[in-house]
Amino acid sequence: MMIRIAQQLWLYRNFITGSVKREFQSKYMNSLLGVAWTVIQPLSMILVYTLIFSQIMRAKLPGVESQYAYSIFLCAGILTWGLFSEITSRTQNMFLDNANLLKKLSFPWYCLPVTVIASAGLNFLIIFALFVIFLVVTGNFPGWVILAGIPVMAVQLFLAGSLGLMLGVLNVFFRDVGQLYTVILQFWFWLTPIVYPLDILPERLQQIIHLNPMTGLMSAYQNLFTRAQVPDWSSILPALGVGVVFFLLAVNFLRKHANEIVDEL
Known part of the structure; x- marks a missing residue:
């Protein structure tokens, strides 16, 4: 089944790339700040x-002394969560x-869904490139x-695409699904570290938090960028398993x- 789907996607690769290009151009063509809105x-x-947790609440990362540690921790989580959120929110309405x-x-x-993932991925690459520059300038590049992070990202994209595809199908028959997921997404954010x-x-x-399939993914990103640690691959297996089920x-x-x-x- 996966081979057949991959073959179909390859045959329609021009359709996908053309759709991504048109969407990117239409999104920023008439905008004064253009791609800057992505950032x-x-x-x-x-x-x-950073202001609330690092300055006001004095949040610290155990075992990390860098003055930029908490900002890097936040970037690693918020940027990758934003990618997940964008894909699932857009794919639920794609049909x-x-x-x-x-x-x-x-x-x-x-x-x-592949077009949505590619488009969201393009936006993500822009902000991620700036994040990497920040890491290099501050001397925190891992x-x-x-x-x-590549296999971790692959698992996240698969989970997001599979969940979004399932939501997209259900949303055709039950239009409340889209509204409900928006509420769930807000709680999901705060139930993820x-x-x-x-x-x-x-x-x-x-x-309880470990039951959340996104916990392992976020921890993998954060440990990679704040501690330069290779992810514990077993921690991302729940996300992969959930993605397979949804798919x-x-x-x-x-x-x-x-x-x-x-x-x-």
């Missing part, structure tokens, strides 16, 4: 949380937003260990109800 939103969040396209053209529907280190929580609460459910639902989805659009 402004996450940067403002990082500044606010509704592309209703006319789905009715008029014949193409593999898997192209839509070195070759940064390459260990993004702005606070997991170690500062009581042990019982840590056990199989979504693909199965698409196959059984493809015609019904078109009728509902």
Whole structure:
């Protein structure tokens, strides 16, 4: 099944790249600040949380002495969470937003989530490049260990795309799904160790937070950038497992109800 999907995506690669290019151009063409908006939103969040937690609440990272440690910790979490949030939020509406396209053209529907992931990934690369420059300038670049973030990112993108695909299918039939997920996403953010280190929580609460599949991913990023540690690969397996489940459910639902989805659009 995966091989067949990969083959279809390769055949329609020009469709995907063209869609990403058009979306990027239309998003920033008539904007005065253009691509700068990609940087402004996450940067403002990082500044606010740095002020609140690092300055007001005097939050510190155990075992890390760098004066930039908490800012790096925040960047690692907020930037990658922003990528996850953007993908899942956009894919939940992709069938509704592309209703006319789905009715008029014949193409593999898997192209839509891949287009969203590629577009969000392009935006992420812009802000991530600035983050890397900050690490180099402050002398906190982790070195070759940064390459260990590639498989972590791959698992995150798979989880986000699979969850978004499942939400997108359900949102066609139950329009409340989109609204509900927006609320869930807010709670999910605070139940993930993004702005606070997991170690500062009581042990019982840590056990609950560990049930969150995003916990392992965020910890992997944060340890990589703040401590230059290779991720504990077992910690990202829950995210991979959840992603597989969502992917199989979504693909199965698409196959059984493809015609019904078109009728509902």
